[in-house]
Amino acid sequence: MPTAAAPAPVRLLDAEHVAELTTIATELLDIHGLATSPALLADLPRVRTRLSAGLHRVLRPVDTADGLFVLRGLTVEDADLGATPGHWSTVGDAGARWDVVLLLVSTLMGTPIAWDGQQDGRFVHNIVPSPGHETVQTGASSSVLLTPHTEDAFHPGRAHLLLLCCMRNHDAVATTAASIRLARLSAQDRAHLARPVAPILPDDAYEQAQRFGGRPEPVPTLFEADGGPTLRYDPAYTPLDAADDAWREAYGRLGEELARVSVAVSLRPGDVLVVDNDLVVHGRVPFAARYDGTDRWLKRASVRVPGRRTRPEAERSEHGYGQAALEAWAL
Ligand SMILES: O=C(O)CCC(=O)C(=O)O
Ligand SMILES: [Fe+2]
Numbered sequence: 001m002p003t004a005a006a007p008a009p010v011r012l013l014d015a016e017h018v019a020e021l022t023t024i025a026t027e028l029l030d031i032h033g034l035a036t037s038p039a040l041l042a043d044l045p046r047v048r049t050r051l052s053a054g055l056h057r058v059l060r061p062v063d064t065a066d067g068l069f070v071l072r073g074l075t076v077e078d079a080d081l082g083a084t085p086g087h088w089s090t091v092g093d094a095g096a097r098w099d100v101v102l103l104l105v106s107t108l109m110g111t112p113i114a115w116d117g118q119q120d121g122r123f124v125h126n127i128v129p130s131p132g133h134e135t136v137q138t139g140a141s142s143s144v145l146l147t148p149h150t151e152d153a154f155h156p157g158r159a160h161l162l163l164l165c166c167m168r169n170h171d172a173v174a175t176t177a178a179s180i181r182l183a184r185l186s187a188q189d190r191a192h193l194a195r196p197v198a199p200i201l202p203d204d205a206y207e208q209a210q211r212f213g214g215r216p217e218p219v220p221t222l223f224e225a226d227g228g229p230t231l232r233y234d235p236a237y238t239p240l241d242a243a244d245d246a247w248r249e250a251y252g253r254l255g256e257e258l259a260r261v262s263v264a265v266s267l268r269p270g271d272v273l274v275v276d277n278d279l280v281v282h283g284r285v286p287f288a289a290r291y292d293g294t295d296r297w298l299k300r301a302s303v304r305v306p307g308r309r310t311r312p313e314a315e316r317s318e319h320g321y322g323q324a325a326l327e328a329w330a331l
Contacts, residue, residue, distance in 0.1 A: 008177070008265050008273070009064055013073030017055050021074070024050065025100035035099035036122060041328040044107045051108060059108040061305070062161070065181035065228075066263075067279030074101065074270035076167055083293030084168055088119050088126040088140070095167055095299065099124040102165045102301045103328070105272060109161055110305040112328040115152075117208040123328055127164070127298040129289035137236040138205045139284075139300070146284040148178055148258055151277050151302065153234035154202045154209070156315035157325035159302035162275045162282065166267035167297040173287040174264035175273060179280045180222070180231040183257035185250075190229070192250035193221040196314075201237045202321045209321035217318060218242065221251065225310045230278040232311075233258075267298070277302075278310040 032040035106112040114123040133140035152158035199216035202209035
């Protein structure tokens with residue numbers, strides 16, 4: 001993959017941080033039974049206050065123009081994990097302790113969110129290649145490039161941060177990531193892309209939202225926030241019918257720039273990739289699924305950061321295709 005950018009920054013968890021996270025995760029599972037228990041989710045703000053200052057510091061916000069970091073130091077015992085399921089719906093409670101670890105990491109960075117219409121409303125999604133989905137544009141695909149995208153770009157309540165925790169990745173399949181803060185675009189292109197010209201439709205992971213009857217509203221691609229530009233981009237789900245030539249050309253140049261600055265991150269088991277969803281678009285390179293229980297397996301969490309101002313005010317009045325983001329606990 002062509003890349004002009006430096007490798008992803010790594011933040012190391014030391015043995016004490018790892019022990020803290022895994023001990024508390026085990027404790028929460030013992031108390032509440034299931035990683036999906038509403039009572040466990042409600043308990044997260046309480047346990048947050050128990051986590052050490054050192055852990056809070058390692059999990060400080062993304063602080064470089066890369067818009068991401070890899071959290072390293074957790075270890076997954078492959079033999080304990082069981083077979084990689086062939087579909088998210090058959091995961092059950094496999095890797096439940098990792099779900100809770102990921103929720104704890106998420107809680108240190110903001111509020112975990114979920115969607116009624118995706119993976120049964122679970123706060124931790126399982127990303128595995130699924131038979132019959134090889135060529136779709138969702139995390140269940142394999143043989144095609146998963147085009148760089150903002151997660152849940154169709155929705156105004158989308159995550160500020162996306163966390164991908166690697167359970168298994170024997171073939172070192174890379175996630176791709178490209179930051180708008182590293183892209184070079186002319187002032188004219190930026191001005192074009194700040195106009196609401198094309199809508200972004202719900203992706204194939206949201207069947208309910210795809211049936212929504214309302215009119216898709218055009219949204220801006222770029223926004224000039226206090227700290228620099230932010231991005232809302234999902235070309236695979238962006239119909240260009242209403243777009244004029246100048247806008248299309250600017251959109252094309254944006255795509256080329258994102259490809260130029262893209263980094264490939266091959267997650268190892270235990271790695272957690274933290275991506276700022278306002279700065280970075282992510283995707284995945286094509287690979288051959290094994291379908292023999294040893295496939296690549298990621299767990300994914302989405303986080304909202306209260307009080308963040310990285311998006312246009314006008315987003316507040318969007319219909320969101322009838323979907324609502326659920327927060328892990330009521331504020
Ligand atoms: O498989 C990956 O590395 C990323 C998939 C993806 O886009 C996601 O889980 O949101
Ligand atoms: Fe994604």
